[in-house]
Amino acid sequence: MQIIILGAGQVGSGMARSLxxxxxxITVVDVDAERLRELQEKLDIRTVLGHAAHPQTLIRAGIEDAELLIALTNSDETNMIACQVAYSLFNTPTKVARVRAADYLAHPELFDREHAPIDVLISPEQLVTDHVQHLIEYPGALQVLDFADGRAQLVATRAFHDGPLVGRELKSLRDKLPEGVDARVAAIFRNDEPIIPRGDTVIEVDDIVFFLAAKRDIPVVMRELRRMGGPANRIILAGGGNIGAALAARLERNHHVKVIEADPARAGHVAEDLDTAIVLVGDCADEDLLHEEGINETDVYCALTNDDEANILSSMLAKRMGADKVITLINRPAYVDLVESDRIDVAVSPQQVTIGALLTHIRRGHMVRVHSLRRGATEAIEAVAHGAPGQSKVVGKRIEEIELPPETTIGGIIRGEEVIIAHHDVVIQNDDHVVLFVADQRQIREVEKLFSVDVVFL
Known part of the structure; x- marks a missing residue:
């Protein structure tokens, strides 16, 4: 596929690397020559220096033959105008734009073909807010990924030494679950390396375990994987930016929420939009402030400022002072794996969250959801099976008969409202939503081919 990416920032560079x-x-456009040079040294791509929305720049980037334009610059206006230019002058088939300003997003009518012809609108702040909210809802989770509009979820958790399943074979999981509850361990990461789970695979301490289950069954399954505390009630959000303010508004009805914001003017603005949440003016790394606000009795502390170093330091301080769970927003991908430890429970990368959403709209075949995992090297995919037996490589076949690429597993199937955990004798039907875990991203094309209908396939 011929793809133009506008913007060589963290998300644009990560997208180029993934694709x-x-x-x-791939062609990447940016106004920063040094950033383009560094990117070209690492990847086999083309780069073009110039303003992303100018027609001549787009022509030099190959817009006349491009199948997909992804506008990821730091300017909402540049992204919107670039999509307009691509539509009006070059009839580019698919246009994706990142838009962050809440004022624009509050008026969706702006983004139809009569105004700003954007086919896919991506809002990183909304995506990250959703992501963090899921992590708060499940206290022991490192990641919570939705499939089929939330009917099924893939949850990652760390196996601790006192976990009920540590040291046991995976096949014992089904024996420990209550009647009517089913789940499947879709993947295990051990020392950052993926392990395709088998029945005789043994979970070890510090393994990152991904399991798939119906949403209603997730709490039950998590209790079998690790000892759980109660639900989160007392929450402190450090940072009153777009993410912190949106998260506080969502959580304040059912939780006791406090927001710490350093800028008095911003704090006042956030407070006006909230009902019960308390907004405090102060430094999130101020030990005295955290002590006064009861950090030792806090269930979840979220560091959501725009400063990675401030987030990391305040999170480590909050954890040392007694916060039960610490979630830290980190923009630099290199920092993410460095800081996840006993001091910081979950490091959230906006880049990876955004890239997963973008990949959903880029994959061939009928891919309706893509989640990027473990720095983008692996993916969890929701694909829809279409066609009749004989016209599809998966419809009408038992799971054990499907020729899956190496290091690819099927975790489950969503059929209407029913969530069916994958077992070898399950038969895939037309319109089933199939959840796959692809440990080796180089196999993505083969997975796409499996879910592409061919009328002459025999």
């Missing part, structure tokens, strides 16, 4: 692994023809 270049799959033999796409």
């Amino acid at each position: 270049s692994r799959e033999e796409n023809d």
Whole structure:
């Protein structure tokens, strides 16, 4: 696929890195020559120096033959105008734009074809807010990923030494679950390396375990994987920016929420939009302030400022002072794996959250959801099976008969409102939503081919 990416920032660079692994023809446009040079040294891509919304720049980038334009610059206006230019002058088939300003997002009518012809609108702040909210709802989770509009979820948790399943074979999981509850361990990461789970696979201490279950069954399954505390009630959010303010508004009805914001003017603005949440003016790394606000009795502390270092330091301080769970927003991908430890429970990368949403709209075949995992090297995919037996490589076949690429597993199937955990004798039907875990991203093309209908396939 011929793809143009506008913007070589963290998300644009990460997107280029992810897509270049799959033999796409990638061109990246930016006004920063040094940033483009560094990117070209690392990846097999083309780069073009110039303003992303100017027609001549887009022509030099190959817009006349491009199948997909992804506008990821730091300017909402540039992204919107670039999509307009691509539509009006070059009839580019698919246009994706990142838009962050809440004022624009509050008026969705702006983004139809009569105004700003954007096919896919991506809001990183909304995506990250959703992501963090899920982590708060499940106290022991490192990641919570929705499939089929939330009917099924893939949850990651760390196996601790006192976990009920540590040291046991995976096949014992089904024996420990209550009647009517089913789940499947879709993947295990051990020392950052993926392990395809088998029945005789033994979970070890510090393994990151991904399991799939119906949403209603997630709490039950998590209790079998690790000892759980009660639900989160007392929450402190450090940072009153777009993410912190939106998260406080969502949580304040059912939780006791406090927001710490350093800027008095911003704090006042956030307070006006909240009903019960308390907004405090102060430094989130102020030990005295955290002590006064009861950090030792806090269930979840979220550091959500725009400063990675401030987030990391305040999170480590909050954890040392007694916060039960600490979630830290980190923009620099290199920091994410460095800080996840006993001091910081979950590091959230806006880049990876955004890239997963973008990949959903880029994959071939009928891919309706893509989640990027573990720095983008692996993916969890929701694909829809279409066609009749004989016209599809998966419909009408038992799971054990499907020729899956290496290091790819099927975790489950969503059929209407029913969540069916994958077992070898389950038969895939037309319109089933199939959840797959792809440990090797180089196999994505083969997975896409499986879910592409071919009328002459025999």
